[in-house]
Amino acid sequence: MQKIAIAGYGTVGGGVAEILRRNAAKIAESAGEPVELKYILVRRDFPGDPFEKEMVRDFSVIESDPEVTILVETIGGCGAALEYCTRALKAGKSVVTANKQLVAEHGAALMELAREYGAGFLFEASVAGGIPVLHPLSRCLGANVLEEVSGILNGTTNYILTQMLENGESYADALSNAQRLGYAEADPTADVEGIDAARKSCILSGLAFGKNVSPEDIHVEGISKVDALDAAFAESGGMKIKLLGRTLLQNGKRFCFVSPHFIKASALLAGVNGVFNAVCVRASEVGEVLFAGPGAGRYPTASAVIGDIIDIVKNPGRVQPAGWDACNEAPASFSQFHARFYVRVPECNKAALEQKLGKI
Ligand code: NDP
Ligand code: HSE
Numbered sequence: 001m002q003k004i005a006i007a008g009y010g011t012v013g014g015g016v017a018e019i020l021r022r023n024a025a026k027i028a029e030s031a032g033e034p035v036e037l038k039y040i041l042v043r044r045d046f047p048g049d050p051f052e053k054e055m056v057r058d059f060s061v062i063e064s065d066p067e068v069t070i071l072v073e074t075i076g077g078c079g080a081a082l083e084y085c086t087r088a089l090k091a092g093k094s095v096v097t098a099n100k101q102l103v104a105e106h107g108a109a110l111m112e113l114a115r116e117y118g119a120g121f122l123f124e125a126s127v128a129g130g131i132p133v134l135h136p137l138s139r140c141l142g143a144n145v146l147e148e149v150s151g152i153l154n155g156t157t158n159y160i161l162t163q164m165l166e167n168g169e170s171y172a173d174a175l176s177n178a179q180r181l182g183y184a185e186a187d188p189t190a191d192v193e194g195i196d197a198a199r200k201s202c203i204l205s206g207l208a209f210g211k212n213v214s215p216e217d218i219h220v221e222g223i224s225k226v227d228a229l230d231a232a233f234a235e236s237g238g239m240k241i242k243l244l245g246r247t248l249l250q251n252g253k254r255f256c257f258v259s260p261h262f263i264k265a266s267a268l269l270a271g272v273n274g275v276f277n278a279v280c281v282r283a284s285e286v287g288e289v290l291f292a293g294p295g296a297g298r299y300p301t302a303s304a305v306i307g308d309i310i311d312i313v314k315n316p317g318r319v320q321p322a323g324w325d326a327c328n329e330a331p332a333s334f335s336q337f338h339a340r341f342y343v344r345v346p347e348c349n350k351a352a353l354e355q356k357l358g359k360i
Helices: 011-022 024-031 059-063 080-090 100-116 134-140 155-166 171-180 195-209 228-236 298-314 350-357
Strands: 002-007 035-041 068-073 094-097 146-152 239-250 253-264 276-283 287-294
Touching (some): 002 080, 011 035, 024 298, 035 298, 068 298, 094 298, 134 195, 155 228, 228 239
Antiparallel strands (some): 146 239, 276 287
16 A cells, blocks of 8 residues: 655645545556545645545645555646655655746755655656656657657647637637636746746657757747737648647757747648647657647646556656756757748838848
């Protein structure tokens, strides 16, 4: 019997607790032994909640209980989450997290700490929600030299773009529905300005190319400036607009960036709508592989978290395979990336434009 604790009882943490109880027999079968939820760390009361008995407010109760072998961190951010993950690892407990900000900003140090204390550190849910992508990338594709890992990495913005551009909903309504459905970050600016996708791109870049990439070092553009007129231009050229996070090698240089893209309406990614995400991997031996599925939401994300719990129960001390070097190595500047760019200006003044952009 493995006993675990959850820190953060919100959308994802609540989903993990629920599935652990609902699917207890199946999870025990997959893990080879039962997994019991002993504590949930909360910071307010939940009167009448089915897990009220498991709730504690003091992290040291979890930290000092030798029966607890795994901490699930679903608080978010890098404040309390970083403190509790660090303390848990130093107490020899494994950590499973869905927190991409934590992994993008402190992943290398936490992986190092996990190795030092013989604990596990896994974060499958931190990229593309319910889609298994980090493990396949680092394990199943381990024989390949990776060339590109790109895709639709944010469910909220893909949902907003779909609702706005395909279903005629307003930006404000689409965002508020994404929040109501539990897709958006606590501060949805992180979603719409591309910051969340940037954190995920940095994690993918680290796993693909072995170098730590800081979100501060990459070019990031979100969807807040995309509107129906851009979609109309895209459509007239047989294309769709999608926000992509990309990390790739081009002319021997390593790039990592986030920006809205025009993609051919016939391409697989163009059909990935709503909260769905898709990650496309281009690699030396396998060619192209596409992973797709729900990129956010309570149960899909909890499914990925519990997959990591099962992995650690079966393989104690498992640290994300093919983690990356701790030293920061910024990718090449976006200005060196070769591509065709779409520029929309309010009025046609070719001479002024040519002064800025060169001959058109
Ligand atoms: P929520 O805001 O729904 O849940 C976070 C919970 O943490 C809240 O209940 C909050 O309490 C609690 N919390 C905050 N600070 C503390 C603290 N110091 N001690 C104890 N509890 C605390 O967020 P989500 O569940 O949506 O997201 C959690 C993490 O999972 C984030 O890192 C997010 O990026 C990631 N994630 C989310 C996905 C999603 O679809 N939602 C998908 C993939 C990853 P209170 O209720 O009192 O505010
Ligand atoms: N806010 C994130 C999204 C949650 O919309 O994709 C999943 O990481």
